[in-house]
Amino acid sequence: MRTILLISHGDMAHGVKSTLEMIIGKQDTIHALSLNEGEDNLIFEERLLKKMKTFTGEVLIIADLLGGTPCNTAIKHYVDDPNVTVIAGLSLPLVIEGATNFSLSNQELIKSARQGILDVKMALTQVEPEPENPIAKKDYSHYAGKAVIVNARIDERLIHGQVAGIWTTSLDTQRIIVANADAANDPLQKSSLRLAAPSTMRLSVLAPGKAAENINKGKYGKQRIFLLFKTPNDVLDFVNAGGKIETLTVGNISYKDGAKEITKSIKLMPQEETIFTTLADSGMTIKAQLVPNDPAIDFIKKMNDK
Incomplete structure (x- = not known):
């Protein structure tokens, strides 16, 4: 090395x-x-x-x-x-x-x-969002059910240094899917996320339900997908729409009034704890891990021990 x-x-x-x-x-x-x-x-x-x-x-x-x-x-x-x-x-x-x-x-x-040197304000006015062609215009049935999700992760910061520079590159990611309705409906957020994403990777910014629909219908073929959520509720919406996640990684959920500290980077409101319990009861494995070099922690056990 x-x-x-x-x-x-x-x-x-x-x-x-x-x-x-x-x-x-x-x-x-x-x-x-x-x-x-x-x-x-x-x-x-x-x-x-x-x-x-x-x-x-x-x-x-x-x-x-x-x-x-x-x-x-x-x-x-x-x-x-x-x-x-x-x-x-x-x-x-x-x-x-x-x-x-x-x-x-x-x-x-x-x-x-x-490439990290950039006039960000100017670039934001120039970035064109990637077009999301309606699924109905193309037959993706050949790839249905064959999506390769290399990581499903909750990170309130969405695409930032740890995700763009470490997680996605270490997993040979080909597409990042940000599954969050607020970001999907905000052109400025979408442009900011496109600037933050590695230039070598495709990016989709979608509501959780739309992300689940696209993945299930095989829209992305066999691309290696990094699925990124902002909140636990995004994950629940994705699953309720038919999205499939076997293992979920929790990286960062910031403090809000009334939140309980689970790890230094994860603070949960009571309703978020309930969502995680629901996800775990459905058979999903949930772990806490900030960066790949850190040991993965059994998130549910850690949450229940607090």
Whole structure:
């Protein structure tokens, strides 16, 4: 497995590492080294060489600034080392890609990180929603009942860093289906979700009942589908419309007045507990898991123990 070393002036490298781990969990293969205020290049050079001696195998060094002391020091010692890559332009999107997608080449890593730089307000006015052709206009019967749902997940934030950057890519997702009526009926939300979704994946934003109908009729063929709900009630609506879910993952439900904390990221209102009990009684397996590296927790047991 590749080791990643972040190097920077000041605390930037440690800050990026800390933020990364907040999003994707603890990363033992990612390290940070700073050129602190008052230190010269010789002190940093000594600490860099000492740090690099602790690594074996492939190392990716990501420096904050092209031409800066951290970058120049790394190039000085490792320009001819085939096991060490040095990239300048430290950013969170770049590190997330490097930490979660080992198959990307150096140039692909850089290209992917650049795609995270965007004038969001301008882009929102330009994004055209993906057309949802009525099922009646095409015969999908050949694929009926053959949908491949790689994950069904409740996450109140919908498409965000953990979903777009980690869950969907780790599961080789081909289509994200957001099953939430409010989002489906709001053009601005739909445009925002399209911007947040990985460019390599198809996206559908539908009411839960419509999502169940489309999937059951085979509209998406054998695409690998990541099914994303905002609330427990979305899941119940999907199931009541004939949608089939064997295993449900709960990631994030935020606090509301009167909610009970189940995990740090999941707080439930009494009516939501009732919905989860109903889903579990129907035979659905429900687990809590924030990121793939975290252990999956028996959600119903955790909820009942609180």
